[in-house]
Amino acid sequence: MSLLEVRELTVGFPGVQAVRGISFDVPARGSVALVGESGSGKSVTALSIMGLLPKETASVRGQVYYGDELGKAARVRGSEIAMIFQEPMSSLNPVFTVGFQIGEVLRRHTGLAGRALRERVSGLLEEVGLPPARAGAYPFQLSGGQQQRVMIAMALACEPKLLIADEPTTALDVTVQRQILDLIARLREAHEMAMLFITHDLGLVAEIAEHVVVMREGQIREQGPAATIFGAPADPYTRALLACRPPLERRPMRLPVIDDFINQKKPETGERSRGLRGDEPTVLEARGLAKSFYFREGLFRKREVPAVKGATFRIARGKTLGVVGESGSGKTTLAWLLVRLHQPSAGEVRFDGADLLSLEPAAAMPYKRRIQIVFQNPYASLNPRFTVGQILAEPMRIHGIGTGAAERRSRSLDLLARVGLPAESLDKYPHEFSGGQRQRIAIARALTLRPELLILDEAVSALDVSVQAQLLNLLQDLQDEYRMSYLFISHDLAVVKYMADEVLVMKDGEVVEAGASDELFARPRHPYTQALLAAIPGRAQ
Amino acid sequence: MVNQKGVLTVSLILGLTGWTGIFRLVRAEYLKHKVREYVLAADVIGASPARRMFVHILPNVSHVVLVQLSLHVVLFIKSEVILTFLGFGVGVETVSWGSMLAEAGSELLLGKWWQITAATAAMALLVTAFSLFTDAMRDALDPRLK
Numbered sequence: 001m002s003l004l005e006v007r008e009l010t011v012g013f014p015g016v017q018a019v020r021g022i023s024f025d026v027p028a029r030g031s032v033a034l035v036g037e038s039g040s041g042k043s044v045t046a047l048s049i050m051g052l053l054p055k056e057t058a059s060v061r062g063q064v065y066y067g068d069e070l071g072k073a074a075r076v077r078g079s080e081i082a083m084i085f086q087e088p089m090s091s092l093n094p095v096f097t098v099g100f101q102i103g104e105v106l107r108r109h110t111g112l113a114g115r116a117l118r119e120r121v122s123g124l125l126e127e128v129g130l131p132p133a134r135a136g137a138y139p140f141q142l143s144g145g146q147q148q149r150v151m152i153a154m155a156l157a158c159e160p161k162l163l164i165a166d167e168p169t170t171a172l173d174v175t176v177q178r179q180i181l182d183l184i185a186r187l188r189e190a191h192e193m194a195m196l197f198i199t200h201d202l203g204l205v206a207e208i209a210e211h212v213v214v215m216r217e218g219q220i221r222e223q224g225p226a227a228t229i230f231g232a233p234a235d236p237y238t239r240a241l242l243a244c245r246p247p248l249e250r251r252p253m254r255l256p257v258i259d260d261f262i263n264q265k266k267p268e269t270g271e272r273s274r275g276l277r278g279d280e281p282t283v284l285e286a287r288g289l290a291k292s293f294y295f296r297e298g299l300f301r302k303r304e305v306p307a308v309k310g311a312t313f314r315i316a317r318g319k320t321l322g323v324v325g326e327s328g329s330g331k332t333t334l335a336w337l338l339v340r341l342h343q344p345s346a347g348e349v350r351f352d353g354a355d356l357l358s359l360e361p362a363a364a365m366p367y368k369r370r371i372q373i374v375f376q377n378p379y380a381s382l383n384p385r386f387t388v389g390q391i392l393a394e395p396m397r398i399h400g401i402g403t404g405a406a407e408r409r410s411r412s413l414d415l416l417a418r419v420g421l422p423a424e425s426l427d428k429y430p431h432e433f434s435g436g437q438r439q440r441i442a443i444a445r446a447l448t449l450r451p452e453l454l455i456l457d458e459a460v461s462a463l464d465v466s467v468q469a470q471l472l473n474l475l476q477d478l479q480d481e482y483r484m485s486y487l488f489i490s491h492d493l494a495v496v497k498y499m500a501d502e503v504l505v506m507k508d509g510e511v512v513e514a515g516a517s518d519e520l521f522a523r524p525r526h527p528y529t530q531a532l533l534a535a536i537p538g539r540a541q
Numbered sequence: 542m543v544n545q546k547g548v549l550t551v552s553l554i555l556g557l558t559g560w561t562g563i564f565r566l567v568r569a570e571y572l573k574h575k576v577r578e579y580v581l582a583a584d585v586i587g588a589s590p591a592r593r594m595f596v597h598i599l600p601n602v603s604h605v606v607l608v609q610l611s612l613h614v615v616l617f618i619k620s621e622v623i624l625t626f627l628g629f630g631v632g633v634e635t636v637s638w639g640s641m642l643a644e645a646g647s648e649l650l651l652g653k654w655w656q657i658t659a660a661t662a663a664m665a666l667l668v669t670a671f672s673l674f675t676d677a678m679r680d681a682l683d684p685r686l687k
Contacts, residue, residue, distance in 0.1 A: 339585045368587040381578040385600040385684060395586035429684040442582070449586065 002065075003028040003162055003194045004049070004073065009062035011041070011048050011218075018044040020218040021062065026162065031188065031195040033209035033226075035202060035241070037464035038435075041218040042198045046164050049196075050077045066162075079109045082155035086167040088147035092139040098150045099125075099135025105157040124153040129183060144327075145176035152183065159191060166198045173326035173491065178535040181208060200464065202241055203537035206230055214238045236261040244469035246498035248521070248536070254476070255469040255498070272476075274501045275516045280316035283453050283485045284338070284356075284371075287312050289347035291333050307333040309509040310347065315453060318479065320486040322500025322517065324493055324532065330509040331489045332376075335457045338487070339373045340364060351453075369399050372446035376458035378438035382430040388416070388441055389426040395448045415444040419474060436467035440474070447478070455487040460495065472499060493536055497521050505529045546632045551624060555617045563609045570602040604679050611675035615668050622664075638664055 004026040011019040019041040026032045034042040047053050048060050051074025066073035066081070073081060085091045093101060102121050106112045112120055122132035128149040139147055148168060155163055165184065169177040185208065188195055197208055205212055206226060213223040214235065222235035233239045240261035253270045291308045308330040315321045325331050336342045338349060340357070349356040356367055375381040382391060392412040393405070402408040413423050419440040430438055439459060446454055456475070460468045472495065479486060488499045496503060496517075503520050505513040505528065513526040524530045574580055575598070583597050618638070624630035625639020633640055638660045645657035680686045 341581055341584060365587055368585065373582075373585050375578045375582060377578060381582050383579040383583070383597055383601070387684075394583075394588070398587045398592075431685050445582070445586070 001028060001068075002026065003030075003067060004196070005063075005065040005068075006045070006049065007063040007065070009045065009048065009064065010060070011044050011053065012059045013057055018218055019048070022213075022215070022218075022220045024213050024220065024223060026194050026196050027211075028161070029192050029194055030211060031197060031209045032211045032213060033197045033199060033205040034213050034215060035199060035205055036215035037200055037241075037466060039217065040215040042215050043166055045215075046083070046166055046196065046198055049073050050081065050083060050164065052077075078105070079158045080160055081162045081164065082158065082160040083164040083166065084148070084151045084155050084168045086170050088144060088151050088171070089139065091151055092147060094139050097136050097138055098142070099137075102135070102150065102154050102157060105154050109158045120157075124157060125150075127156065127187070128153045129179075143176075144172050145180060148172065148176075148180055149183065152180075152187070156187060156191065160193060162194045162196065163188070164196045164198070167200070168197075169204070170199070170201070174493070174535040174537075175326065175531055177537070181537070184208070201537060202230075202245065202465075207537060214241070236264070241465060244466050246469075246472065246494045248494050248497055251498055254473050257469050257473070258466045275518060276316055276319060276501055280319060282314045283317050283351070285314040285350045286338075287348050287350075289334070289337060289349060290345045291330075291337055291342055292345045306509050308337065311504075311506075311511050313504055313511070313514060315485050315487060316501070317452070317485055318483040319501040320479070320488050320499050322496035322503040323487065323489045323506060324491065324496050324503060325506035326491060326532075328508070329506040331491075331506055332457055333509075334506070335373060335455045335487065335489055338453075338455060339368075339371055365399075369449045370451050371453045371455065372449055372451035373455040373457060374439070374442050374446055374459040376461060378435050378442060378462065381442050382438055382445075384430055387427055387429055388412075388421075391430075391441060391445055392416075392426075392448055395445060399449060401448070411448070412444075415447055418447070418478075419444045420470075434467075436463050436471060439463065439471060443471075443474070443478075447482075450482065451484065453485045453487065455489070457489045458491070461490060461492060468495070475499070493521075493532060505532070546630065548631050548635060548637075551621055551630050555620055559613060559617060563606070563613065566605055566609060567602060570605050571598055574598045574601055600682065603682055607675045607679045607682075611672045614671050618664065618667070 002025040006025070007023050008021045009019055009023070010017070010021050022045065024032065034045060036042045044053070048058070049064050053060060063070055064073050066076065077083070092098065099121050102124055103117050106117055106120055121135055125132050125135060130146060130149050130153075134142070134146070139150075142150065168184070169180050172180060181204070184195070187193070197205070199205060209226050211223070212226050212229040214221045214229065214237065216237050221237045222229065222233065229238060230242070233242060237258065240256065240258040243256045243261070244258065246255060251272050251274065253272050259265075289308060289311045290306065292304050292306045294302045294304055297303045311334060313321065323331050323334065333342060337344050337357070344357050348358070351367060351371065354367070356364070359367070386394070389409065389412060392415060393408045396402050396408045396411065402411055409426070412426060416423060416425055421437060421440055421444075425433070425441075430441065433441065443459075460471050463471065475486070476499070478484065486499070488496060490496050500517045503515065503517050504511050505520070505526065507528050513520065513524065513529045520529065521533065524533055571594070580593055580597055583593050588597065621630055621637060622639040622642060625637055626643045628643070630639050631637050641656055641660045645660065648656055
């Protein structure tokens with residue numbers, strides 16, 4: 001018998017149709033995954049099951065049966081149906097202790113009070129793997145993983161029969177993600193809960209769900225048992241989603257993209273080989289590069305927080321150095337040091353014979369042209385008040401490239417074509433583009449200066465997998481064409497494995513392991529690297 | 542000149558003391574934008590500090606200036622009225638809303654209600670018109686609303 005039945009669910013907002021007539025079941029004690037990219041309607045589906053969409057704007061049609069009763073799902077939310085969200089930090093109230101917030105759920109739904117309440121809260125914290133003493137902690141005193149554990153404790157508080165998890169691990173580091181997934185699996189077993197797991201990551205789904213529903217643009221493209229979806233996907237879109245993630249065991253010349261599958265184009269064969277021969281000229285060499293931040297403590301004392309502790313590495317011409325590590329490992333600080341956005345505490349960076357970091361700002365100008373960076377967030381890195389044409393012309397004007405506005409315009413048009421954007425983009429503003437398109441604009445801006453070294457700081461991390469595949473292909477083409485070197489920073493090991501010739505693994509500001517990409521992924525030596533590799537979803541079986 | 546009553550004195554006093562609030566707000570907004578990625582990106586391509594300040598950040602914080610402008614115009618008009626009403630503003634020989642209101646009190650006793658009504662209505666009209674004007678200006682400057 002199905003615990004939850006969704007029939008012909010349609011959700012519309014003014015101007016957009018978010019969900020277009022979808023039907024699926026969640027069996028009692030079963031686990032179902034809703035998979036799709038951004039804009040596929042998966043979160044809207046979850047919210048409408050819970051009855052959490054704003055009534056003024058959303059028009060919801062179709063039926064949601066919970067335990068064979070129409071409309072019951074919204075009534076039992078919080079007690080029989082619980083939900084956990086993507087951002088634990090913004091889902092917890094910052095001014096109350098976590099113990100109080102867990103207790104609040106119990107007071108509201110079970111009427112527990114006093115000592116019984118405190119004991120139940122301690123029990124819940126213990127169950128999600130937190131020491132009961134943490135009940136007195138405020139959300140900001142906990143890490144992201146611990147916050148998500150608190151959210152899970154709140155969800156469990158009323159012994160729900162159905163848990164809806166909306167991208168619960170997306171904001172977390174891979175090793176933490178692994179712990180949270182294990183925790184959810186264990187609790188589901190112990191409490192005999194059914195689960196609706198919403199994610200964009202097919203790798204996760206393989207581990208956690210028995211039944212998979214693939215959504216795109218508000219419609220279900222395919223649904224079935226996980227084994228069938230992964231073993232023999234019938235829909236071209238599902239096949240594309242599975243194929244466009246960079247594989248860990250091989251390295252195709254190009255990643256397939258969704259259009260290839262929809263148009264039934266034959267995938268290119270051939271593998272790309274990575275690594276250095278050893279005779280490549282060095283573009284940039286860093287020795288003992290370190291950066292500490294200081295925080296004032298009391299009146300006179302300062303507390304030193306080292307972000308990068310003595311990194312030594314070299315980048316070869318036309319090759320890619322990958323940097324992997326979790327949040328707080330110092331990857332971004334390292335990148336910012338190289339483009340002089342931070343002043344280093346110690347160490348030197350030699351670029352073409354000069355010590356880059358000790359140069360005066362004026363003397364550093366010619367080097368700025370040769371080292372460029374693409375930032376992580378394509379929504380923040382473009383000036384919203386500039387047109388694309390102005391964004392691309394500015395670096396050329398500053399560095400005196402091209403003789404006049406007309407020549408710069410024609411160069412900009414060439415670059416736009418090169419990164420796969422239409423010519424009319426030139427007169428548009430950044431907000432008129434999607435995330436992937438904006439990242440193409442950011443890449444084009446960096447390319448206007450024809451840099452020898454391009455730093456990509458999580459440049460594809462915020463994008464959907466299909467868009468990610470297109471951008472990785474583009475970056476690879478550009479490297480082949482211009483012989484640029486890349487410093488490729490990412491927390492995503494599969495992407496780094498695909499792109500990098502050599503890899504640095506960073507932890508707490510330290511480079512714990514460095515080596516050729518193939519070697520490092522095949523035979524990791526440092527325990528931390530081994531833990532990172534073991535935590536990659538879809539790899540555990 | 543300054544120790545006389547008059548339009549210039551009132552303007553100078555309000556102008557020289559009134560900018561501090563706007564300054565603080567705009568500075569705070571600048572500091573917020575200084576570390577945004579688009580400004581860092583401008584730094585990386587070699588834009589000078591002045592260029593970053595005026596070409597990149599200023600248009601993005603102009604809404605603060607405009608909102609403050611509309612609030613302060615109203616505030617300054619009010620200040621002039623209050624100063625003049627209390628006798629510290631422009632002289633009685635200069636016609637202003639303040640001097641009109643100062644006289645209006647005694648005239649109201651004589652049953653002449655139109656002076657206070659006219660001054661109040663004119664003030665309301667100007668304040669409304671000015672805030673509509675700054676709103677429209679902000680929208681016109683924002684590419685997202687085009």
